[in-house]
Amino acid sequence: MSSGIKALIIVLALVIAALTLASLSMKIGQQPSGEQQVQTIGGFGTIEALSTTKEQQSFMMNFDGKTLAVTGFATVYAEPDRVYLRLAIETDEPYKNATEAYSEVILKAQKIINELKKEEGVVSIKTEYVNLHPMFDYVGGEKVLKGYTASYAFQVEISDLSRAGEIASKAVTLGINRLYGLSFGLSEDKRKSIEKEAIGKAVNDAKAKAEKLAESLGVKIVGVRNVILGTPTTTPYYPVKYYGVTLAVAEVAPPMPIETGKGVAVSATVTVVYEISEE
Structure with missing residues (x-):
C-alpha cells in the first residue's frame, strides 16, 4: 500500500473519531437536569420518564384503589x-x-x-289515527276495486278509575266497535312524587351494597366522590286481554271490569362513587 493511501486512511479515521466525540458531547450537554430524562426510541419520537414525586403519588392513590363504585x-x-282507553270506530x-x-x-x-267529553272523569281525548283503505276483489284473475273502508281511533284519558269501565261501556253503546288498547298510568304530579321515592330507595340500595363491599374488602368509606343519576323510567300497566278486542255495538253494554294489577312501575338507577381508606 502506498504511503499516500495510508495517509488518507489515517485522516478519515481521525475525522470519524472527532465527529463521534462531538456528537457525544452534544448529547451530554442537552441532557435535562433534575428528575426528567428524554430518550429517543428508534427515531420515531420521545418517551418522557418521570420519577415519582410525592404529589404524583397522591394523585395516583386517589385514582388507584381509593374509590369504590x-x-x-x-x-x-x-x-x-x-x-287510557284506546278506542276506534x-x-x-x-x-x-x-x-x-x-x-x-x-x-x-x-x-x-x-258525548264522551261530557262524562265525569274524562280528562282529555286525542286522535290517534285516521285510516282509509281501498278494498279489492279478484275476478277472473284480475284485481277489481270493491270499495273503501275507513277507521278513526282516539285515546280517552280518564282520571276517575271507578268510572273507567262505565265510560268504556258507554263508548260501545255510542257506536265504538274496536278496543285496541287499555293502560294504566300516573298523573304528572304523582309520577314526580313516586320518582323521588324510587330514587331514595336506589340511593339506599347503593349505600347498602357499598357498606357490604367495604366490610368484605377491609376498607372504610370516608366520603362520596361522585353521584350519577340515571333517568327514572315509568312503565304503564297493560292488561293483555284488552288488546285488539273487536266489540259488537249494543244498545246497552254492561260496565267493563277494570283491574289495576300490581300498579304502575317506576324505576330508578343511581351510581355512587365512594372514597375509601384502609381500616
Missing part, C-alpha cells in the same frame, strides 16, 4: 290515577267511493267524542 336499583309500584262494509267512507266514520267519531 356501586350502582343501586329500585322499583316502586304505584296505584295508578289515570286510565271502523266501517263494517266498504263504501263505493272514498269520500263516503271517510265522511261516515268521521261524523260518527265526532258524535261519540262529543
Whole structure:
C-alpha cells in the first residue's frame, strides 16, 4: 500500500473519531437536569420518564384503589290515577267511493267524542289515527276495486278509575266497535312524587351494597366522590286481554271490569362513587 493511501486512511479515521466525540458531547450537554430524562426510541419520537414525586403519588392513590363504585336499583309500584282507553270506530262494509267512507266514520267519531267529553272523569281525548283503505276483489284473475273502508281511533284519558269501565261501556253503546288498547298510568304530579321515592330507595340500595363491599374488602368509606343519576323510567300497566278486542255495538253494554294489577312501575338507577381508606 502506498504511503499516500495510508495517509488518507489515517485522516478519515481521525475525522470519524472527532465527529463521534462531538456528537457525544452534544448529547451530554442537552441532557435535562433534575428528575426528567428524554430518550429517543428508534427515531420515531420521545418517551418522557418521570420519577415519582410525592404529589404524583397522591394523585395516583386517589385514582388507584381509593374509590369504590356501586350502582343501586329500585322499583316502586304505584296505584295508578289515570286510565287510557284506546278506542276506534271502523266501517263494517266498504263504501263505493272514498269520500263516503271517510265522511261516515268521521261524523260518527265526532258524535261519540262529543258525548264522551261530557262524562265525569274524562280528562282529555286525542286522535290517534285516521285510516282509509281501498278494498279489492279478484275476478277472473284480475284485481277489481270493491270499495273503501275507513277507521278513526282516539285515546280517552280518564282520571276517575271507578268510572273507567262505565265510560268504556258507554263508548260501545255510542257506536265504538274496536278496543285496541287499555293502560294504566300516573298523573304528572304523582309520577314526580313516586320518582323521588324510587330514587331514595336506589340511593339506599347503593349505600347498602357499598357498606357490604367495604366490610368484605377491609376498607372504610370516608366520603362520596361522585353521584350519577340515571333517568327514572315509568312503565304503564297493560292488561293483555284488552288488546285488539273487536266489540259488537249494543244498545246497552254492561260496565267493563277494570283491574289495576300490581300498579304502575317506576324505576330508578343511581351510581355512587365512594372514597375509601384502609381500616
